[in-house]
Amino acid sequence: MKALCQRSASSCGACCGLYNLADHSEAEVRRRLDARTDALAGVPRTADAVRAAAAALRQDGPVPLFPSVRICPLLGWLDEARTRVGCLAHPAATGGPDLRDCGAYDLLTCEAFLCPSHAWLGEEEAEIVDVACADAHLYGLVVTDVPFVRAALEAVAGLAGARVERRHLDVDGFRHALRRVFALKQELEPGSEGLFGAFTPDRHGQPVPRSIDYPSMGRAPSPHDTLLTCIGADPRSGNDLDRLEVEVRCRLDGCARALPGA
Numbered sequence: 001m002k003a004l005c006q007r008s009a010s011s012c013g014a015c016c017g018l019y020n021l022a023d024h025s026e027a028e029v030r031r032r033l034d035a036r037t038d039a040l041a042g043v044p045r046t047a048d049a050v051r052a053a054a055a056a057l058r059q060d061g062p063v064p065l066f067p068s069v070r071i072c073p074l075l076g077w078l079d080e081a082r083t084r085v086g087c088l089a090h091p092a093a094t095g096g097p098d099l100r101d102c103g104a105y106d107l108l109t110c111e112a113f114l115c116p117s118h119a120w121l122g123e124e125e126a127e128i129v130d131v132a133c134a135d136a137h138l139y140g141l142v143v144t145d146v147p148f149v150r151a152a153l154e155a156v157a158g159l160a161g162a163r164v165e166r167r168h169l170d171v172d173g174f175r176h177a178l179r180r181v182f183a184l185k186q187e188l189e190p191g192s193e194g195l196f197g198a199f200t201p202d203r204h205g206q207p208v209p210r211s212i213d214y215p216s217m218g219r220a221p222s223p224h225d226t227l228l229t230c231i232g233a234d235p236r237s238g239n240d241l242d243r244l245e246v247e248v249r250c251r252l253d254g255c256a257r258a259l260p261g262a
């Protein structure tokens with residue numbers, strides 16, 4: 001499978017701390033990437049200079065929402081048009097030296113780490129997420145949450161009566177409709193379980209099963225429980241469950257209607 005970090009249309013920096021701040025909106029994430037890219041642009045590509053620049057950026061940086069995920073000051077824009085997020089210390093970006101030791105982790109950690117989605121996501125699923133998101137913000141929120149991707153695709157298939165395939169995304173209307181479903185991820189409150197994938201560590205670092213506590217709200221489980229649970233659409237996460245349930249239904253219906261041949 002092609003690596004998930006840099007795809008044809010999308011790129012991700014989630015494990016380098018891209019969303020690990022209270023305001024993880026696209027505008028704020030872009031503003032921080034702009035600032036880092038600008039600050040590092042004139043820095044000589046030596047370990048001492050980059051380490052000093054990283055330290056200065058870290059001092060001005062945001063407080064991590066989740067302390068176990070670091071925010072690396074060397075994550076920035078790889079291209080002039082500022083469409084592709086990635087590591088500015090990687091040899092592919094520096095044009096020579098590998099300076100990843102100067103960031104939030106050591107070089108070996110940066111080189112070796114692959115998030116669990118690399119093992120769990122099939123190639124067609126990865127392509128669907130890449131082509132539907134086609135950006136440097138929504139993509140990372142979606143590709144890191146395999147249960148969410150599967151719940152969304154299964155829900156659309158259930159309504160349309162046909163499996164979603166990569167070729168369907170060549171149709172503009174369907175691609176936009178599927179992006180609307182995935183974009184639920186951009187509309188969650190800070191700290192929502194749905195923001196950091198299916199892996200919410202307990203105090204021993206193990207995943208905590210997610211669920212929505214319907215009885216405490218005096219209501220029956222939603223027919224879209226799987227998807228709503230994946231995005232953490234729970235008042236305990238600060239989200240409005242009823243509003244998100246309506247949004248989920250509306251966006252899934254739109255997507256199912258737009259599925260070619262359905």
Ligand code: SF4
Pocket residue numbers: 004005006012013014015016113114115116117140143144
């Ligand atoms: S979270 Fe996964 S896909 Fe994203 S940059 Fe890290 S390893 Fe790559």
Ligand code: SF4
Pocket residue numbers: 015016072073074075076086087088089090099100101102103104105110
């Ligand atoms: S140095 Fe490591 S943590 Fe920092 S942006 Fe590069 S890969 Fe990510």
